[in-house]
Amino acid sequence: MPLVSGLDVIQECTARGLVAGAFNTTNIETTMGIVDAIEKVGVPTFIQVAPTNAALSGFEYIYDMVSRRLAETRVPVALHLDHGKSLGAVEDALAADFTSIMIDASEEPYDENVRISSIAREMTPADLALEAELGSIGGKEDDHGPEVELSTDPSQVEGFVTAVRPDMLAVSVGNVHGYSPTAAIDFDLLAQVRAASSVPLVVHGGSGLPPEQLGRLHEFGVVKVNVASDLRNAMIRAFGEAYAANPQEVSLIRVSTQAVAAISDVVERRIRMLNPSAA
Ligand code: 13P
Numbered sequence: 082m083p084l085v086s087g088l089d090v091i092q093e094c095t096a097r098g099l100v101a102g103a104f105n106t107t108n109i110e111t112t113m114g115i116v117d118a119i120e121k122v123g124v125p126t127f128i129q130v131a132p133t134n135a136a137l138s139g140f141e142y143i144y145d146m147v148s149r150r151l152a153e154t155r156v157p158v159a160l161h162l163d164h165g166k167s168l169g170a171v172e173d174a175l176a177a178d179f180t181s182i183m184i185d186a187s188e189e190p191y192d193e194n195v196r197i198s199s200i201a202r203e204m205t206p207a208d209l210a211l212e213a214e215l216g217s218i219g220g221k222e223d224d225h226g227p228e229v230e231l232s233t234d235p236s237q238v239e240g241f242v243t244a245v246r247p248d249m250l251a252v253s254v255g256n257v258h259g260y261s262p263t264a265a266i267d268f269d270l271l272a273q274v275r276a277a278s279s280v281p282l283v284v285h286g287g288s289g290l291p292p293e294q295l296g297r298l299h300e301f302g303v304v305k306v307n308v309a310s311d312l313r314n315a316m317i318r319a320f321g322e323a324y325a326a327n328p329q330e331v332s333l334i335r336v337s338t339q340a341v342a343a344i345s346d347v348v349e350r351r352i353r354m355l356n357p358s359a360a
Contacts, residue, residue, distance in 0.1 A: 084148050087159040087181025087210025088248060090125040091281060091304050100299045100355040102287070103127035104348055105163060105309035106143065107134045110316055110337050112150050114344025119156050121345075122352045124359060127181060127305060129161035132170045140177035159210065163307065171201050180209055183251070187214035191237060198245040212305070215241050216253030218285045220261050232270065238277035249281050249304060250274075256286035259310050264289035268301065275302040283307070287351060288314075295354040308351050315343040 094101045104115045106128055119126045130143050138146075140162075147160050161181035162174035171182055184201035186194040198213040205211045216233030233252040242250060254271045257264040264286060275282060281304035287295065288310035298306060319340035323330050330336065353359070 082151065082155060082157070084151060084160050084178075084180050085125075085157040086208055087127065087161055087212075088208065089157055090127060090159045090181070091210060091248060093125045093157060094304050095281065098299060099124055099359060100303055101126055101305045102348065102352045102355055103129050103161060103163070103283075103305050103307045104312060104351075105129055105131065105134060105307070106147065107137065107313070109146055110340045111312055111344055112146055114312065114315075114341045115348050116150050116154060116158075117341065117345040118348035118352065119158065120154055121349055122359070123156055124352050124356055125157040126352070127159050127161040129163040129181075129183075129307070131163040132165065132167075132173075140174050140179065144177045144179065161210075161212075163309075165201070168197065168200055168204065171204055175204065175206075175209075181212070182209060183212040183214070185214045185251070187217040187231075187251070187253075191241075195241060195244045198241075198247065202246055210248040211246075212249045212251055212283055213241075213245050213247040214251035214253075218251070218253045218256060218258060220258035220264070220286060220289070232267075233274050235270070235273035235277050238274055239279075242278055242280055247280060249283050250278055251283040251285055254284075256284050257289055258286045260289050261286075266290065266294045266298070268297070271301045271303075278302065281305070287311075287355075292354045295351070296357045298355065306351075306355055308348075311347045311351065312344050315347045316340045319343045 106112045159181040160179045164185045165171045184198045186197035217231045219230035255267040283305040285307040287306045287308035323336040
């Protein structure tokens, strides 16, 4: 089916009590691995790319690749801009027909975050989803880290959501991008944020969180969980292992096919961890 709006993914997941995985792609192998897993599990999903990872190809190429691979798929999937750190990135993703947008002005002071995120709201058509971030998530997204790392302040949530009107809110509640040994959800803080938010929540940093924590997020109003490092590492590991086993290896297609299978396996396991009742 054609790409659906992020609003449709949110709506269907909310109605079915599911949490959507949001998996970062960079290339054809990652895209194929993600979609193979989605087809097996049947849970609505976001496929996403941050500007840092679209640097190689551009948003149009990512759109073409993802929409072409999804044409024969029956599971609803939205193409999401991850960590749009500028209004220019939002504009570029919309021009490339992305169906879901993140504005991330979370490193700015509160008022500036509200101002920039509100402009992104105005730019984003009402039938597409907008994610905004309050509190700044630590760790590194690929090799880019935030200058500020700050937990979401529950007392700011209601005002932020009222002012910006996002469709979902990314929160910083102990989650960290990448493989951090200290990543752990503070469920008390998450519960306070949830109580203050009229929109569903997004948890970034899905690779480093323990499975039992991922399996509880649906109880706390979380509708979307981002996973990137795990997929990237699966692909790099497939190539690393092939080279280590045979430095003369030249079958790119064999190793690429192994990488797709490894990525698919990671995605399937993450979707099942997020949705223990659907497993
Ligand atoms: P991980 O790399 O920890 O999975 O986090 C990904 C992410 O949150 C992308 O926005």
